Amino acid sequence: MDVDERTTADHVGLREKTITVTVNGDSYQRTVPVRRSLVDFLREDLGLTGSHVGCEQGVCGACTVLLDGEPIRACLMFAVQADGNELTTVEGLASGEELHPIQQAFWDHHGLQCGFCTPGFLLTTYDFLREKHGATEPEIREALSGNLCRCTGYQGIVRSVQAADETWER
Amino acid sequence: MGVKMVGASVRRMEDPRLLRGEAAFVDDIRLPGVLHMAVLRSPHAHARLLSVDVRAARELPGVVDAFSAADLGAEPPGIPFFYNPASFRPAPQYPLATDTVRYVGEGVAVVVAESRHLAEDALELIEVDYEPLEAVVDAYAAIQPGAPVLHENAPDNVAATMVYESGDVEAAFAGADRVISKRLDMQRYTGIPMETRGVVGHRDAVTAEMTIWASTQWPHTMRTVLAGMLAVPARSIRVITPDIGGGFGIKADFYPEDFLVPFAAGRVGRPVKWIEDRNEHFLTIAHSREQIHEVEIALRDDGTILGLRARHITDCGAYQRPLGLVNASLAATSLAGIYRVPALRVEAVCASTNKAPASAYRGAGAPEATFARERLLDIVARELGMDRAELRRKNLLTPEEMPYDTGLVSLEAAVILDSGSFPAAFEQALDMADYAGFAARQQAAREEGRLIGMGICVYHQLTGTGPFEGGSVRVDPTGEVTINSGAAPQGQGTATMLAQIAADELQVPHDTIKVVFGDTGRLAHGMGTYASRNAVMAGTAVVMASTKVREKALALAAHLVEADPSDMVLEDGYAHVKGVPTTRVSWAEIAAAATPGGNRPEGMEPDLESVQYFENMAAPYSYGIHIAEVEVDPDTGVTTVGRYVVVNDAGTIVNPRNAEGQIAGGVAQGLGGALMEELVYGPDGQPQSTSFLDYLIPGSLDVPDVEIGHLETKSPLNPLGVKGMGEGGAIGGHSAVANAVADAIEHLGCTVTRTPLKPATVWELMRSTGAAPAGAGTTA
Amino acid sequence: MKPAPFDYLAPADIEETLDVLREYGDEAKVLAGGQSLVPMLNFRLARPAVLVDLNQVAGLDGIQAEDGALRIGATTRQRSLERHLSSRPAGGPQDLLRQALGYIGHPQIRARGTVGGSLAHADPAAELPAAVSALGATLVIRNAEGTREVAPDEFFEGFFTTSLAAEELLTEIRVPPWPGSTRGAFLEVSRRRGDFAQVAVAAVVTVADGRITRAGLALAGAAPRTVQAYSVVDGLVGSEPDAGVIAELAGNFAAELDPPPDTHGPAEYRRHLARHLLQRAIAQAAGLAGPRAASAA
Secondary structure (H helix, E strand, C coil): CCCCCCCHHHCCCECEEEEEEEECCEEEEEEEECCCEHHHHHHHHCCCCCCCCCCCCCCCCCCEEEECCEEEEHHHCEHHHHCCCEEECHHHCCECCECCHHHHHHHHCCCCCCCCCHHHHHHHHHHHHHHCCCCCHHHHHHHCCCCCCCCCCCHHHHHHHHHHHHHCCC | CCCCCCCCCCCCCCHHHHHHCCCCEHHHCCCCCCEEEEEEECCCCCEEEEEEECHHHHHCCCEEEEEEHHHHCCCCCCCCCCCCCCCCCCCCCCCCCCCEECCCCCEEEEEEECCHHHHHHHHCCCEEEEEECCCCCCHHHHCCCCCCCCCCCCCCCEEEEEEEEECCHHHHHHCCCEEEEEEEEECCECCCCCCCCEEEEEECCCCCCEEEEECCCCHHHHHHHHHHHHCCCHHHEEEECCECCCCCCCCCCCCHHHHHHHHHHHHHCCCEEEECCHHHHHHHCCEECCEEEEEEEEECCCCCEEEEEEEEEEECCCCCCCCCCHHHHHHHHHCCCCECCCCEEEEEEEECCCCCCECCCCCCCHHHHHHHHHHHHHHHHHHHCCCHHHHHHHHECCHHHCCEEEEEECCCCEEEECCCCHHHHHHHHHHHHCHHHHHHHHHHHHHCCCEEEEEEEEEEEECCCCCEEEEEEEECCCCCEEEEECCCCCCCCHHHHHHHHHHHHHCCCHHHCEEEECECCCCCCCCCCCCCCHHHHHHHHHHHHHHHHHHHHHHHHHHHHCCCHHHEEEECCEEEECCEEEEEEEHHHHHHHHCCCCCCCCCCCCCCEEEEEEECCCCCEEEEEEEEEEEECCCCCCEEEEEEEEEEECECCCCHHHHHHHHHHHHHHHHHHHHCCCCCECCCCCECCCCCCCCCCCCCCCCCCCEEEEECCCCCCCCCCECCCCCHHHHHHHHHHHHHHHHHHHHHCCCCCECCCCHHHHHHHHHHCCCCCHHHCCCC | CCCCCCEEECCCCHHHHHHHHHHHHHHEEEECCCCCHHHHHHCCCCCCCEEEEHHHCCCCCCEEEECCEEEEECCCEHHHHHHHHHCCCCCCHHHHHHHHHHCCCCHHHHCCCEHHHHHHHCCCCCHHHHHHHHCCCEEEEECCCCEEEECHHHHEEECCEECCCCCCEEEEEEECCCCCCEEEEEEEEECCCCCCEEEEEEEEEEEECCEEEEEEEEEECCCCCCEECHHHHHHHCCCCCCHHHHHHHHHHHHHCCCCCCECCECHHHHHHHHHHHHHHHHHHHCCCCCHHHHCCC
């Protein structure tokens, strides 16, 4: 298809939309192109660059955020679809200077190397441990299997999740 | 000396920013008015480029610029190559294809637009007229007469043939009891970091300096190459590495986009950003590993190795960029490993094919050669009826033979094994893995219908390559210490390591030291982070610089308290006269005294900074033993890796926890290569592994815990006694896992000669024997 | 990897959705969970002029369980169904659905992905089409004129194609009740956890008075579409569960399959997996499971 074959007058729906989202407790109103992904919106429109773009096809998990409490791939949603929803990103985990117990565990147990995949792992872990206490190593590995890490071999990440399971009071 | 940080497993200083989402990777660099670049890529593996018309793209609203090779000038600059052996017939890549495209993904034209979306829209409006040519995708086929030719200057598609020889090979083979030969192939696979590549360029309106943020492992090299290609003075380009999301060697290359972004930014006068998407990444990132090894080994009946004779063909893809020949060279000089091989001859053939250009990836030739050797040794042991550990034990070099000069010199360095305790490491690994008890367990498992196997891999790696690395240590008048390093790490924890090294010299808390990497505006010369060079090269440069600062600080402090410098000591962030803590002078006071106009001893130069370059061509070699245990499902061919043991010897370890992280991560990549990862091309040159669904990297359920034992045979080649080690996991992992799978199934009558050992491949191997276990029968 | 331009519509109810679909026909593409469609948009492999987002449509999601039957709204999130089924007894026919859901991607995919979306996408290697086929589910389809109900075999037509017309919408999946003595099993071999199946088998078997009285068998990854093993079902029904009979039926069925080869393995390997998994899944669902059957890869 020729991209300019249809003019603005031909639009049957919206090419841009104004949306309101709550991210990490703060409300934002922005007008965005409808084809902008949620992760691009977080990064470019809100400046929350902690969520990373690793594949844009939903496999690597680097863009994992919580949408109304559920972990999702922010590369597989359009920003307009999050209108009216609440999001949690990596920037929302720590309380001021104090790291979240999951972040602290990743620091204490060498749960990261380059750190690019880390925000996705943190939010996946958050979702997993919120419901699960006393997780076994196979359960942890299963829970993490939707996030790819190329640096650590996962060993440090698994240790970190085990530690956070013990230290996070929830 | 007081507090000792080298050797301490401290937490990484890098982590809090990364954990908070506050890091700045290249895509996080946000410049006002930035434009986005997209590249139109060839859909053909081989075609004549008849015409490229970008006019319609330029007309699309939101597009600022569009151009093709025709706009690069009458003689577009080629990407330089760094090695030039006598046989080399260069096939340089140009930033955009000029008259022929030679692989799917090769850049043909560029669009610069207000958004990436618009830039991609505009790519669809560029009209290109291709005349398809026959493609050649197999390196063996490429060098046969009559194959399609990629480059006119090499009608046989051989870009270079390098021959490495030591000892009397003919005599060794003539005098052998046995000669065993095998063809062993490694597939095309590569680093695939979680962060793709990216470049942001911005020319400052006041200084006219072009600042470039790039996800690169060698900023200084990038600066120098770019200055040459753009024909501008080096001073007009500043390259800065932000946080880098993994590299593993493939970001130590010079890619077309490294030129195109600054070039485009110069044309449009606005900042330009290009972030490689994952599809582009699979198409165009430096591919690696693909080699065909034809190896012959000469032995006595008792298993003593007399010689190795080999030819390997490296699939270099369509062009050679800076390190394009390195894999071939290092595979040749790595083939003998840490065994006593009195005679060796390797012919390293570099073949051109219609695939993405290949270059170095974690191990760079060593994993390939290690696979050829370690797989061959298992095959030899079986043919000799000898225990595979005994065969290795018999031929390992001993500490008494160190240093051991192989007589070989690769494109990178002379192969002189500087130090090591190979037999001790070997026995330690066998003990940890309970090699002695495995045969009985394997037999018991087979009786239950289960297939388990244990694989051994003995490897060594070239580390800390020269010629130099730079580092500066400065103390500001407020007392804080800053290190500037020419390294450009990608997750190794190098900031923490360098701070630990400097902390020992300066006796300040390591976590108060700021470490800045890879900024050509802060350090005149640097090499970067690849070839496991950080500890050896960047670390030694920091030792040198902090020693100078320490000496000067002591002299200043002595001057301030009117004592003799030799009586002064550094402790807890202060200097004082030994035994007299009341004389203490803070770093801030010392540094203030060092400022121009300050209270310095007569004749002392002002300022408290030292810039040092560690110049060294003698590369240390580290080594390790990997032992993997696997189970193969006889019904499905699926391999599960169970226990995994590593004994690693990289001399002094600055931060053991970081080192162990490097090993575990490397093993995961080696395992991926052994079982999962492959960049597949169809016979027409169409890539088939262009997404994370087709190219499988290991997930959390695929990788075992790694049990690690350390030996510390210090290198005599640098003051810390360190050797590099970051690549070893990937070198050892591939062959240990492959050998373990072989051990699990070869009793059925098959032989493992290539990787990856994906389930279907293993199933076919088992089925091919006719003596297949219950589940592996035919269905049709 | 950014999508081509499209217009975005987010209707509020089913009627409005059907009107939109009638108006734009082939120009429109329905967006449910987006876990397959959005990657295709990002790769520009799908380029609809109009994207019709179902996520605001009222009354299209939800789970109702009554008398052993299950009615699942098309936009029910896979994770919601998984949670619903997790609270029910293991081993029954619907447990096969729970097991199948566990193989779909990862929690992050299932949190967004919908049951109807996966069916309408009709990936031949996807789990849910096989699961609903084996369970003999009914798919409820609406257009502006009315409603039709189809069996899975009338729905799945081929490689990523269904009998769903451009103006139609899959609104509900109805899983029928099975007799009390029914067991389900879902087995899969994939390259990695969460990847699409190389081959997966869904098996539902009712055993009464020592004989198989009813069965449903379907495979993913074994053909260009989800296929049901009717010949195996016919051979099983009326007979006593017997490993030899199962092996022979599974072998004969698998030999006729023509799975598309890909980079993960040749057709021959997939045929072998089909036979092997079919055998094991039937044995497990028929209560013959040996120790190995529990360790599905």
